[in-house]
Amino acid sequence: MSIGLGSVLLWEVYTDEASNRKGAGIGIVLITPEKLIMEKSLRLGFVATNNEAEYEALLAGAQMVRHLGGEIVELYYDSRLVVGQVNGEFEARDERMKKYLDRVKRVLGTFKSFKVRQILRGQNAHADSLAILATSLGSKLQRTVMVEDLMTSSFTGIPAVGVHSIHVGPSWMDPIVTFLQHGMLPEDKVEAEKVQRSAPHYWLSRERKLYKRSYSGPYLLYVHPEAVEPLLEELHEGICGSHTGEDC
Known part of the structure; x- marks a missing residue:
């Protein structure tokens, strides 16, 4: 589902999810109309299937823009299933997926205009890395990253939030x-x-x-060199464990 864009005040959102034995996480990369980039990692504090986590990622990205006052948004995601369901190309048959789809449509309906587009997984690496980060807080990156705990699903109330800071030392x-x-x-x-x-x-x-x-x-x-080993572990045993194919 989409509505044509008639303004230059466009917000862009790239989202992704990651899941492994440590839990599930969401990555969001938001680009403001002024081309400022904002990043967020959300760690899910509840059990969720891959499809549920994918919808949570889309919801979190849309709500982030809404809270910042955005009215025109394009959301990019690499899940063909979720994007197809939101755009009406696929039918959501599972009852819980129907509820998620209805919630997404209601949130997107609050914008003046929006588009939901599918992109290749390789084009979504930034959000993917943030999603992986949310499931492996021992990883170290070049900057401080805000990681929040999403303790409840979108149907059970307002999430409780905890913030963690991640720092690294010098490198080549x-x-x-x-x-x-x-x-x-x-x-x-x-x-x-x-x-x-x-x-x-x-x-x-x-x-x-x-x-x-x-x-x-x-x-x-x-x-960052100190992040390589944990990141490789996540790629081999985490997100690519549940997303097999050429992109992995």
Whole structure:
């Protein structure tokens, strides 16, 4: 289901869910009309199937925009089933899925206009990583990330919220990030030359995320070294365990 967009005040939302033996989590990447990027991880404090978690992700993203005053929104998700049900292409047969679908339609109906689009899983890596983060608080990233506990489903009341801060130490990426952001080089001449030679191969986003430039494909996001092992564990035993296919 969609309504045409007639304004430039567009909010974009990318959502995803992850589930493994540690629980389920939701990742949300919100882009404001001013092109500011907001990130959120939600850890589910209740038992939910993959489909239920997918609907919770879509609901959480839409409600986040609504709470911030957005009136025109495009939501991107990689679940063909959920997007198809919301857009009326597929029928929701399970009673609980019907309730979720009805809830989503009522929330989206509060916007002046909206669209729900399906994207490839590879195009949704940012939200995917936040969803994985919510299920593995031991992971470490380059910045402080807000992780909330969603203690009840959308049908049983207002969720209780807890906030956690995640920090990391220095890494090999720091000199490159500092040079790209501030133009400052290490005092050691050899190290300074290495940074200058390497810098053109990287790109730093406004959120201080370091990417490897690519001329034939998408830019590659670098993950802090201390986060690599937990992230690989989640990819092999977590989200890809329940989303088999080419993208995994």
